[in-house]
Amino acid sequence: MMATTDLTTQIYQVFxxxxxxxxxxxxxxxxxxxxxxxxxxxxxxxxxxxxxxPDGSTWGDGPVLEFDPxxxxxxxxxxxxxxxxxxxxxxxxxWEIEPxxxxxxxxxxxxxxxxxxxxxxxxxxxxxxxxxxxxxKTLLETGSPLAEG
Amino acid sequence: xxxxxRVFKALADRTRRLLLDRLFxxxxxxxxxxxxxMGMTRFGVMKHLRVxxxxxxxxxxxxxxxxxxxxxxxxxRLIHDRWIDKYTEGPASLLANIKHTLxxxx
Numbered sequence: 374m375m376a377t378t379d380l381t382t383q384i385y386q387v388f389x390x391x392x393x394x395x396x397x398x399x400x401x402x403x404x405x406x407x408x409x410x411x412x413x414x415x416x417x418x419x420x421x422x423x424x425x426x427p428d429g430s431t432w433g434d435g436p437v438l439e440f441d442p443x444x445x446x447x448x449x450x451x452x453x454x455x456x457x458x459x460x461x462x463x464x465x466x467x468w469e470i471e472p473x474x475x476x477x478x479x480x481x482x483x484x485x486x487x488x489x490x491x492x493x494x495x496x497x498x499x500x501x502x503x504x505x506x507x508x509x510k511t512l513l514e515t516g517s518p519l520a521e522g
Numbered sequence: 523x524x525x526x527x528r529v530f531k532a533l534a535d536r537t538r539r540l541l542l543d544r545l546f547x548x549x550x551x552x553x554x555x556x557x558x559x560m561g562m563t564r565f566g567v568m569k570h571l572r573v574x575x576x577x578x579x580x581x582x583x584x585x586x587x588x589x590x591x592x593x594x595x596x597x598x599r600l601i602h603d604r605w606i607d608k609y610t611e612g613p614a615s616l617l618a619n620i621k622h623t624l625x626x627x628x
Contacts, residue, residue, distance in 0.1 A: 383592070384592040
Protein backbone atom coordinates (compact mmCIF):
# COMPACT_ATOMS: atom_id res chain seq x y z
CA MET A 374 0.00 0.00 0.00
CA MET A 375 1.31 3.44 -0.90
CA ALA A 376 1.16 6.00 1.83
CA THR A 377 0.28 9.24 0.10
CA THR A 378 0.43 11.81 2.82
CA ASP A 379 1.55 14.85 0.85
CA LEU A 380 1.04 17.89 3.02
CA THR A 381 -1.75 16.38 5.09
CA THR A 382 0.73 15.36 7.80
CA GLN A 383 3.66 17.64 8.56
CA ILE A 384 6.31 17.03 11.19
CA TYR A 385 8.84 19.53 12.49
CA GLN A 386 11.50 18.89 15.10
CA VAL A 387 13.83 21.25 16.87
CA PHE A 388 16.31 20.88 19.72
CA UNK A 389 16.02 23.63 22.30
CA UNK A 390 18.41 24.25 25.18
CA UNK A 391 15.76 24.68 27.86
CA UNK A 392 13.91 22.68 30.50
CA UNK A 393 10.68 20.93 29.45
CA UNK A 394 8.75 23.20 31.86
CA UNK A 395 10.07 26.31 30.09
CA UNK A 396 9.09 24.96 26.68
CA UNK A 397 5.66 24.11 28.05
CA UNK A 398 5.17 27.64 29.40
CA UNK A 399 6.27 29.09 26.09
CA UNK A 400 3.68 27.14 24.11
CA UNK A 401 0.75 27.51 26.49
CA UNK A 402 0.94 31.10 27.78
CA UNK A 403 -0.01 34.17 25.71
CA UNK A 404 2.72 36.42 27.13
CA UNK A 405 5.29 34.05 25.58
CA UNK A 406 3.56 33.22 22.29
CA UNK A 407 3.16 36.94 21.52
CA UNK A 408 6.95 37.11 21.28
CA UNK A 409 7.47 34.43 18.60
CA UNK A 410 4.12 33.46 17.00
CA UNK A 411 3.55 36.40 14.63
CA UNK A 412 2.50 38.42 17.66
CA UNK A 413 -0.43 36.09 18.45
CA UNK A 414 -1.55 35.73 22.05
CA UNK A 415 -2.28 32.02 22.35
CA UNK A 416 -3.64 30.34 25.43
CA UNK A 417 -3.81 26.58 25.81
CA UNK A 418 -5.60 25.21 28.86
CA UNK A 419 -7.46 21.94 29.50
CA UNK A 420 -10.54 23.99 28.61
CA UNK A 421 -9.42 24.87 25.10
CA UNK A 422 -7.14 26.59 22.62
CA UNK A 423 -7.63 30.25 21.76
CA UNK A 424 -5.45 32.55 19.68
CA UNK A 425 -5.82 36.32 19.30
CA UNK A 426 -3.96 38.39 16.74
CA PRO A 427 -2.16 41.60 17.75
CA ASP A 428 -5.29 43.55 16.68
CA GLY A 429 -7.42 41.51 19.10
CA SER A 430 -9.25 39.52 16.41
CA THR A 431 -9.62 35.76 16.85
CA TRP A 432 -6.96 33.94 14.80
CA GLY A 433 -7.91 30.43 15.88
CA ASP A 434 -9.77 28.39 18.44
CA GLY A 435 -10.74 24.81 19.18
CA PRO A 436 -10.79 22.13 21.83
CA VAL A 437 -7.65 20.94 23.61
CA LEU A 438 -7.64 17.17 23.09
CA GLU A 439 -4.71 16.33 25.38
CA PHE A 440 -3.10 18.45 28.07
CA ASP A 441 -0.23 16.69 29.81
CA PRO A 442 2.31 19.22 31.18
CA UNK A 443 5.19 19.41 30.46
CA UNK A 444 5.15 16.67 27.84
CA UNK A 445 2.27 16.68 25.43
CA UNK A 446 -0.31 19.12 24.12
CA UNK A 447 -2.83 18.33 21.40
CA UNK A 448 -5.31 20.88 20.10
CA UNK A 449 -7.46 21.56 17.08
CA UNK A 450 -6.37 24.17 14.59
CA UNK A 451 -8.54 26.54 12.59
CA UNK A 452 -7.01 29.32 10.49
CA UNK A 453 -9.48 32.09 11.30
CA UNK A 454 -6.92 34.76 10.35
CA UNK A 455 -7.75 34.20 6.69
CA UNK A 456 -11.35 34.28 5.39
CA UNK A 457 -10.83 31.45 2.87
CA UNK A 458 -8.91 29.19 5.22
CA UNK A 459 -11.45 29.88 7.96
CA UNK A 460 -14.01 27.94 5.88
CA UNK A 461 -11.85 24.78 5.89
CA UNK A 462 -12.21 21.77 8.20
CA UNK A 463 -10.34 21.89 11.54
CA UNK A 464 -6.97 20.15 11.61
CA UNK A 465 -4.88 18.97 14.55
CA UNK A 466 -1.61 20.17 16.12
CA UNK A 467 0.43 17.99 18.50
CA TRP A 468 3.34 19.33 20.55
CA GLU A 469 5.64 16.74 22.14
CA ILE A 470 8.46 17.72 24.48
CA GLU A 471 11.13 15.10 25.19
CA PRO A 472 14.02 15.91 27.53
CA UNK A 473 17.45 14.90 26.18
CA UNK A 474 20.81 14.50 27.90
CA UNK A 475 22.68 17.76 28.40
CA UNK A 476 19.83 20.12 29.28
CA UNK A 477 18.18 19.93 25.87
CA UNK A 478 14.63 19.20 24.83
CA UNK A 479 13.48 17.72 21.59
CA UNK A 480 10.32 19.49 20.53
CA UNK A 481 8.27 17.70 17.87
CA UNK A 482 5.39 19.49 16.26
CA UNK A 483 3.00 17.42 14.18
CA UNK A 484 0.30 19.18 12.17
CA UNK A 485 -2.01 16.55 10.74
CA UNK A 486 -5.59 15.78 9.75
CA UNK A 487 -5.13 18.44 7.11
CA UNK A 488 -7.14 16.52 4.47
CA UNK A 489 -10.01 18.99 4.75
CA UNK A 490 -7.79 22.06 4.88
CA UNK A 491 -5.53 22.17 1.79
CA UNK A 492 -5.01 25.96 1.90
CA UNK A 493 -4.05 25.82 5.56
CA UNK A 494 -1.72 22.88 4.80
CA UNK A 495 0.10 24.85 2.09
CA UNK A 496 0.24 27.98 4.21
CA UNK A 497 1.75 26.41 7.34
CA UNK A 498 4.17 24.10 5.48
CA UNK A 499 7.86 24.86 5.26
CA UNK A 500 8.64 28.44 6.30
CA UNK A 501 5.32 28.73 8.18
CA UNK A 502 6.01 26.44 11.12
CA UNK A 503 9.77 26.82 10.73
CA UNK A 504 9.56 30.54 11.41
CA UNK A 505 7.51 29.92 14.55
CA UNK A 506 9.77 27.13 15.82
CA UNK A 507 13.04 28.94 15.18
CA UNK A 508 11.52 31.98 16.89
CA UNK A 509 10.57 29.84 19.88
CA LYS A 510 14.07 28.35 20.02
CA THR A 511 15.70 31.78 19.85
CA LEU A 512 13.40 33.21 22.51
CA LEU A 513 14.06 30.36 24.95
CA GLU A 514 17.81 30.24 24.33
CA THR A 515 18.59 33.96 24.24
CA GLY A 516 15.66 35.59 26.01
CA SER A 517 14.97 37.80 23.00
CA PRO A 518 12.64 37.22 20.07
CA LEU A 519 13.93 36.39 16.54
CA ALA A 520 11.89 39.22 15.05
CA GLU A 521 10.27 42.11 16.91
CA GLY A 522 6.70 43.07 16.22
CA UNK B 523 29.74 16.30 17.97
CA UNK B 524 27.23 19.16 18.16
CA UNK B 525 23.96 19.52 16.25
CA UNK B 526 25.51 21.39 13.31
CA UNK B 527 28.27 18.78 12.98
CA ARG B 528 25.68 16.04 12.71
CA VAL B 529 23.71 17.94 10.07
CA PHE B 530 26.76 18.71 7.93
CA LYS B 531 28.00 15.13 8.25
CA ALA B 532 24.59 13.80 7.26
CA LEU B 533 24.45 16.11 4.24
CA ALA B 534 27.97 15.19 3.12
CA ASP B 535 26.68 12.12 1.30
CA ARG B 536 25.00 11.96 -2.06
CA THR B 537 22.63 9.12 -1.17
CA ARG B 538 21.40 10.93 1.92
CA ARG B 539 20.82 14.16 -0.02
CA LEU B 540 18.88 12.12 -2.56
CA LEU B 541 16.75 10.61 0.21
CA LEU B 542 15.92 14.12 1.46
CA ASP B 543 15.00 15.18 -2.08
CA ARG B 544 12.70 12.18 -2.37
CA LEU B 545 10.95 13.15 0.85
CA PHE B 546 10.75 16.75 -0.29
CA UNK B 547 8.87 15.58 -3.38
CA UNK B 548 6.50 13.50 -1.29
CA UNK B 549 6.63 13.33 2.44
CA UNK B 550 5.69 10.49 4.77
CA UNK B 551 7.19 7.55 2.86
CA UNK B 552 7.84 4.03 4.07
CA UNK B 553 11.22 2.31 3.95
CA UNK B 554 9.91 0.05 1.17
CA UNK B 555 9.01 3.03 -1.01
CA UNK B 556 12.34 4.75 -0.41
CA UNK B 557 14.23 1.54 -1.06
CA UNK B 558 12.51 1.07 -4.42
CA UNK B 559 13.81 4.48 -5.50
CA MET B 560 17.38 4.07 -4.37
CA GLY B 561 18.70 0.92 -6.06
CA MET B 562 20.34 -0.08 -2.81
CA THR B 563 19.81 -2.82 -0.24
CA ARG B 564 17.20 -2.34 2.43
CA PHE B 565 19.95 -2.43 5.03
CA GLY B 566 21.91 0.28 3.21
CA VAL B 567 18.90 2.58 3.02
CA MET B 568 18.12 1.95 6.71
CA LYS B 569 21.66 2.94 7.67
CA HIS B 570 21.40 6.21 5.78
CA LEU B 571 17.97 6.94 7.23
CA ARG B 572 19.37 6.38 10.70
CA VAL B 573 22.12 8.99 10.13
CA UNK B 574 19.52 11.45 8.85
CA UNK B 575 17.27 10.76 11.83
CA UNK B 576 20.14 11.23 14.31
CA UNK B 577 20.90 14.58 12.69
CA UNK B 578 17.26 15.58 13.11
CA UNK B 579 16.80 15.90 9.34
CA UNK B 580 14.01 13.36 9.26
CA UNK B 581 11.35 12.50 11.78
CA UNK B 582 9.58 9.17 11.87
CA UNK B 583 6.15 8.19 12.93
CA UNK B 584 4.38 4.85 13.22
CA UNK B 585 1.23 4.31 11.27
CA UNK B 586 -0.14 0.86 12.04
CA UNK B 587 2.66 -1.59 11.19
CA UNK B 588 4.52 0.88 9.05
CA UNK B 589 7.12 3.48 9.90
CA UNK B 590 6.69 6.68 7.90
CA UNK B 591 9.59 9.05 7.23
CA UNK B 592 9.07 12.79 7.18
CA UNK B 593 11.45 15.51 6.11
CA UNK B 594 12.24 17.85 9.00
CA UNK B 595 13.41 21.09 7.41
CA UNK B 596 14.16 22.95 10.66
CA UNK B 597 17.91 22.09 11.04
CA UNK B 598 18.65 23.21 7.46
CA ARG B 599 16.73 26.41 8.11
CA LEU B 600 18.77 27.04 11.28
CA ILE B 601 22.01 26.49 9.35
CA HIS B 602 20.75 28.85 6.69
CA ASP B 603 20.03 31.51 9.32
CA ARG B 604 23.35 30.94 11.04
CA TRP B 605 25.68 30.65 8.00
CA ILE B 606 24.15 31.58 4.69
CA ASP B 607 22.54 34.87 5.70
CA LYS B 608 25.77 36.00 7.26
CA TYR B 609 27.94 35.25 4.25
CA THR B 610 25.60 36.45 1.53
CA GLU B 611 25.96 39.83 3.23
CA GLY B 612 29.71 39.61 2.52
CA PRO B 613 30.08 39.82 -1.29
CA ALA B 614 27.34 42.41 -1.54
CA SER B 615 28.97 44.78 0.94
CA LEU B 616 32.43 44.05 -0.53
CA LEU B 617 31.26 45.17 -3.98
CA ALA B 618 29.61 48.21 -2.47
CA ASN B 619 32.91 49.13 -0.80
CA ILE B 620 34.88 48.72 -4.05
CA LYS B 621 32.38 50.93 -5.81
CA HIS B 622 32.65 53.61 -3.13
CA THR B 623 36.45 53.47 -3.10
CA LEU B 624 36.81 53.68 -6.89
CA UNK B 625 34.27 56.41 -7.22
CA UNK B 626 35.82 58.46 -4.43
CA UNK B 627 39.25 58.22 -6.09
CA UNK B 628 38.12 59.28 -9.53
